[in-house]
Amino acid sequence: MIWKAKLIKHHNLERIAVEFGKDEDLIRRIKLISDARWSAQKKLWHIPDTFENRERFNIIQREDTLPSREGEEHLQQFIRWLSAKRYSSNTIKTYSESLKLFFVYFRNKSISELTNTDVLDFNNDHILKNNFSASYQNQITSAIKLYFRTIRNTNINVDKIDRPKKNKVLPNVLSKDEVKNILDAHANVKHKTMLSLIYSCGLRCNELIQLKPMDIDSKRNIVLIKQAKGKKDRITPLSPKILDLLRIYYQLYKPKTYLFEGQEAGTIYSAKSLQAVLKQALRKAKIKKPVTLHWLRHSYATHLLESGTDLRYIQELLGHNSSRTTEIYTHVSTNSLQHIKSPFDDL
Template sequence: MKWSAKPIVHKGEKRIGVYFEKNTELIARIKQIEDARWSQQKTVWHIPDTEENRIRFKITPLSQTIPSEEAQVQIEKFKQWMRSKRYSKSTIVTYCEALKSFLLFYREKAIAAITNEDVIIYNNDYILKNNLSASYQNQIVNAIKLYFKTIQDTKIEVDKIPRPKRAKVLPNVLSKEEIKLILNAHNNLKHKMMLSMIYSCGLRSGELLALQPVHIDSKRNIVLLKNSKGKKDRIAPLSPKILEMLREYYTICKPTTYLFEGQTKGQPYDSRSLQLILKQALTKVNIKKPVTLHWLRHSYATHLLESGTDLRYIQELLGHNSSKTTEIYTHVSTKSIQQIKSPFDDL
C-alpha cells in the first residue's frame, strides 16, 4: 500500500496531509489517529502536525525545521506588518509558512546576502526536486516578493523574481439537470436551503456561513454579502423561489445571529458539516463526479452566461476583481459549441 505524507496548511492551521489511493484499511488506520479529518476541498486526509505524527509518517521532525534566530525575528516582523495591513488570518499563516520554508533552505546564509539567483536555486533544488505544485511555488514567490519589498533591504530585485506559468485549468461545471438532482436530494429543509443558496446566488461557502438574517433584503430581493473575499461587500439577487423557501425556513428554524446555525444557537454552521451535506446529496442521487461546493458557484456563473447574461454583470455578481477571472467561463459554456456541426456528419 503506497502512501505519502507532507506538512500542509489547511484553513490557517498546520496539518500533515496523508496521500494514498482509496483503501479501506488505510482509512480505518488514519481514523484511529486523534483529530484525523477528511478535507473535501483538498481531497486529502489530514492530521495534527506534531512531533509524534511526523515521526510516524517519516517526516523531518519539528526540531529540525526551526529557522535561524535572524529568520525567526524577520518572520515575526513580516507577520506583524501583515496584521497591521489587515491581511486575513489564513493569508498571514500561508505567507509566513512559505517564507519560513525559503529561509530554512538558506539557514546558514545571512538574509541580507540572499540574491535573485538564490530564489532560482531554491525553485530548482527544493520545489522542483520535491515535485511540489506550481500553486505552492506561486505562494512562495508571493511571500518572498512581499517580504523583500516591505521588510528587508537586500540585493534581491523583487520584480525580477521568476514566477511559474499557471496551468490553465477550466472550472468544473454541472448541468442544470445535475444541479436540480443535488438540490432536491435532501428532505431536511436547512440542508436543502444551504445548497440552494450557494447555487442560486453564486456564493462561496464562507460567504454562505457568514450570512445573517439582517443581510436578506426581501423588499429589494437582494442578499448583502458583507466583508467577502478581498474585504469587499457586494450584493446578489434573490430569486422569488429562494425568497419563498427562505420565509418557510425562517419560520421553522428561527435562526438568531446567523442565518444558518449549527447545534449551538448563535454559532455559524460548521464548514465541514456543510461539505458532508453535499457529499450525502451526491450519494443519494448517484453522481460519481468529485463535486465540491465551489462547483455550484462555477455552475451558477456558467448557466448565467449560457442564458445570455453579460460578462460584466457576472463579474459583479461573483465579486471578481478582474474581468479575466470571469472570462474563463466562456471556455466551459457549451451554448455556442453545441451549435457547431461536426464534419463527421457530412461523411
C-alpha cells in the same frame, strides 16, 4: 494515550501520521482538520506537517524544521505587517507558513545575504524536487515577493523573481439537471437551503457560512455579501424560490448570530461540514463526478451567461476584480458550440 502521532513521508510530502483504534468520535474530530486523509494502504490517518498540527499532537519540533532566530524575528515582523494591513487571517496564515518554509530552507544563511539565485535554487532543489504543484510554488513565490518588498537591506530584486507558468484549466460546470438533482437530494431543509443558496447566488463556501440573517433583504430581494474576497462588499439578486425556502428554514431553526449555525447556537457552521453536506447530496443523486462546492458557483456563472446575461453583470455578481477572470466562462458555455455542426455528421 488513545492515539500515536509520528512524522512520515507520503507521496514525497511531509505529513503527520495519526494512528488510533476504531473510534467514531476521533474519526469525526480528525476529519475537521484541514486536508486530513485516510491511507487505505498504510491503514492510518495523515495530516499536513504544520507547526499547528505538531503542537496539536505534541510532536517535538526538529531543529531542521525551524527557522533561525533571525528568521523567526523576520517572520513575526511580517505577520505584524500583514495584520496592520488588515489581511484576512487565512491569508496571514498562508503567507507566513510559506515564508517560514523559505526561511527554514536557508536557516544557516543570514536573510540580508539571500539573493535571487537562492530563490531559484529553492524552487529547483526543494519545490520541483519534491513534486509540489505549480499553484503551491506560486503561493510561496507570492509570500517571498510580498515580504521582500517590505524590508530594506536586501540583495533580492523582487521584480526579477519569476512565477511558475500557469496551467490553463477550464472551470468545472454542471448541467442544470445535475444541479437540480443535487439540490433536491436532501430532505433536510437546512442542508437543501445552504446548497441552494450557494448556487442561486454564486457564493463561495466562506461567503455562505459568514452570512447573517440581516444580510437577507427580502424587501429589495437581494443578498448582501460583506467583506468577501478582497475585502469587498457586493450584492446579488435573491430568487423568490430561495426566499420561500429561507422562510421555511428560518421558522424551523431560528438562527441567532449566523444564518447557518453549527450544532451550538451562535457558532459558525464549519466549511468541512458543508463539504460533507455536498458529498451526501452527490451520493443520494448518484453523481460520480468529483464535484466541489465551487462547481456550483462555476455553474451559476455559466448558466447566467448561457441565458444571455451580460458578462459585465456576471463579473459584478461574482465579485471579480478583472473581467479577464470572468471571461473564462465563455470557454465552457455550450450555447455557441451547439450551433456548430460536426463534419462527421456529413459522412
